[in-house]
Amino acid sequence: MPEFIYCPCQVPDCKNEVIKYSGYCNWYMRVYCLPHRKDAVHECKAFPKSLDRKALLPELRKIRRRAELEFIKKLLDQIHASKDYFIREAESLRIGHTCQLDILDDVEVFRESTRLGSFNIHIPILFDDGVKWLIRIRRDSVTIPDPEINNAIIESEVATMRVLKTQGMPVPQGFLPPHHGQSDGPNEREPPFSYSFCEFMEGRPYNVLQTGSLNLPEDDLYRFIDNYAKVQIRLSEIKLPFTQIGRIYFRDLSHGDYTSMIGSLTNRDAHMASTKLAERPQELFIKPDDEKGDHMMIDESGKISGVIDWEWAHVTTKAEAFTPHWIFSFAYGGPNKMTENENKLIEAYKRHNRPDLAECVKTGRFYHRLGSIGYFYQVLKKEAHRAVFGKDIPKNFRPPPEDVDWRVYMMNRYKDDEGLKKNMSKHKWTLERAEREAQAVKQAVNDG
16 A cells, blocks of 8 residues: 655645655544644644553544544535436446435444445445445545546556456456546536445455454354465466556556556665565466455355455465465564464465465565565564565665664665655655654654
8 A cells, every 4th residue: 555645734834745654643634744743733742741641542532533523524525515426427337227325424323334444435326226336435544645546546446356257256346437537527516536336245344353453262263264265265266367567457448458567666675686576477366455354245154255345456476465464473563483373374275275375375474574665664673674585685785773764774875866866856855854854753752
């Protein structure tokens, strides 16, 4: 997912830009620049410093609840204003049928429903012949990029679902709105957000992370891991026509044929030096981006009825495609050795006669580390990242352990890179500014 999205500080009249993820307040659901992050205008910081986190939590949760209700109210107003537009677009995809939207107007009920996800909101569409679709609306949250990029993400998700559907994978069919990416749609008010349509799938999400970890009773854990393995095995059986690693996208939106494109690489030194990444793959596979369990739909008997959420899915090598999701390891801040749940997944693959996928689990920590390079999370240990590359890491590549120092280090290392210079100029970044912010962050940590 995109972590480095620049956004203006959301304090009125402030023109400072900030990397959206690093400046996002998860309670107030707003982005603040560094000065306003500590200012009283940021409501979460207005509490007395003498209060500990446990005492603050009730008040912080009130702030979060109020922010969510404001967001939902605004969203529902926008949906109602664009209701006729949605209906016109949906009906044009099913000629001869009429439909209506099932809008849930109670903001409190909506907040507690499955319609509100972390990254997408779903509004049911009911057709006159009983067919049910969903409007899949991209939620305006911290990791949502600009509309142009956002439209490309949606196109890729719909294209991925179509490829999987033609191969017999139990996924919903996706549809791009007829006027997707255009500004000359029907006369009704066009929605101020990006969206797509998809078929409704029966069942409920296999939500196993209610406690924040894969900590289930033994029988439930066995069943979940076995179901996860079965979905991965089914994905491994899909034959793809692609020859490049990257996202699936439509070559021509009007004709619906698709291809894959080269994805961007986040860390030049590690990628260029790795002998493993230099190997040319013989076959490619589709990897979901966030297969943490709730991407699987289960019926009343507990069997998998479908697989959803193909946003940010991509085509990649076998080793990366079948690296298990982080829910099996929670190892971002710890050692690189196998966890108990990873070993259980290995056993599941062996039970299903897939030792090749078991081997992908054993080598998966390499891709876990690779996928989190560049994230500004304190828990991500840089030493563990370098360890998985072994002797491939260049001897002169030794970035500092702290994220704020890492940014200064990389600016210095690539000071002559034209692409970096262009982006720094565009976003008004200088080495001096990075050094000042690094010092300010360290001072804030020292001040508590």
